[in-house]
Amino acid sequence: MSAHVTRFAPSPTGELHLGHALAAVTAWQAAQNGTFLLRFEDLDRERSRLGYEAGIREDLSWLGLHWPEPVLRQSERTAAYREALDRLQQRGLLYPCFCTRREIAAEVAHAAEAPHAGGEPLYPGTCRALTLAQRAARIERGDSFALRLDAAKAAALTPSLTFIESGHGPQGEQGQIRVQPLRFGDVVLARKDLPAAYHLAVVVDDAHQGVTLVTRGADLFGASHVQRLLQALLGLPEPGYAHHRLVLDAAGKKFSKRDRAVTLNSLRAAGSTAQQALARIGWPAQDARG
Numbered sequence: 001m002s003a004h005v006t007r008f009a010p011s012p013t014g015e016l017h018l019g020h021a022l023a024a025v026t027a028w029q030a031a032q033n034g035t036f037l038l039r040f041e042d043l044d045r046e047r048s049r050l051g052y053e054a055g056i057r058e059d060l061s062w063l064g065l066h067w068p069e070p071v072l073r074q075s076e077r078t079a080a081y082r083e084a085l086d087r088l089q090q091r092g093l094l095y096p097c098f099c100t101r102r103e104i105a106a107e108v109a110h111a112a113e114a115p116h117a118g119g120e121p122l123y124p125g126t127c128r129a130l131t132l133a134q135r136a137a138r139i140e141r142g143d144s145f146a147l148r149l150d151a152a153k154a155a156a157l158t159p160s161l162t163f164i165e166s167g168h169g170p171q172g173e174q175g176q177i178r179v180q181p182l183r184f185g186d187v188v189l190a191r192k193d194l195p196a197a198y199h200l201a202v203v204v205d206d207a208h209q210g211v212t213l214v215t216r217g218a219d220l221f222g223a224s225h226v227q228r229l230l231q232a233l234l235g236l237p238e239p240g241y242a243h244h245r246l247v248l249d250a251a252g253k254k255f256s257k258r259d260r261a262v263t264l265n266s267l268r269a270a271g272s273t274a275q276q277a278l279a280r281i282g283w284p285a286q287d288a289r290g
């Protein structure tokens with residue numbers, strides 16, 4: 001089996017919980033004799049805290065994981081994201097969207113058959129129809145806007161895209177998966193207060209760090225369709241994907257950062273060992289690598 005470069009990329013906006021533990025040790029194990037990377041997705045500057053970063057490091061070390069330094073922070077990568085956005089802009093694949101969330105919700109509510117993805121209504125493409133003059137006038141006026149990907153144009157440029165799933169998607173998907181470029185519509189790739197949205201930052205950073213296998217929870221399986229599309233548009237390497245099961249609470253819901261009782265910090269404070277924490281998520285007790 002070839003050695004992989006994998007990564008665990010938490011947002012330092014709260015403490016790690018048992019679900020994060022499964023994601024981290026899965027990425028660690030998948031690296032085999034390769035490289036396991038830690039990356040901080042800290043583009044949300046209002047909520048990100050250095051104290052949470054320190055706590056994440058302590059939790060991962062407690063689980064027996066280690067990683068090369070320095071750790072990449074997305075907040076230090078804005079120039080790379082800007083370059084990627086410029087490349088997409090030059091190909092005519094981006095457009096400014098001036099719609100507020102309330103306006104989008106109202107328009108979707110009035111649509112008889114609004115398309116959905118993952119239970120959420122897709123953006124109806126309101127600003128896609130604006131002329132260049134209308135866009136320029138609104139930008140000149142100082143209207144706030146986001147940059148959206150024109151999914152239809154992108155799909156036309158990237159026919160027959162696939163990605164390889166070596167884990168399991170939420171419906172048991174595995175093997176070569178056909179990309180659905182319109183699945184999430186015209187996704188936001190940047191906003192005035194955010195130099196890059198999740199999908200863009202992830203593909204740019206994975207390529208920069210040489211990630212060869214993306215491991216993550218099955219709830220993010222759908223994101224692979226958008227990210228594989230962006231990789232093709234930007235000429236970036238194609239990693240493999242391995243999605244894993246989620247850790248659920250007693251009510252059958254996945255843990256969130258608000259679930260204080262199952263944070264790794266609270267378990268450590270209560271005297272639990274790393275092996276006991278791993279046992280709670282059904283991981284072999286010997287060590288994190290299994």
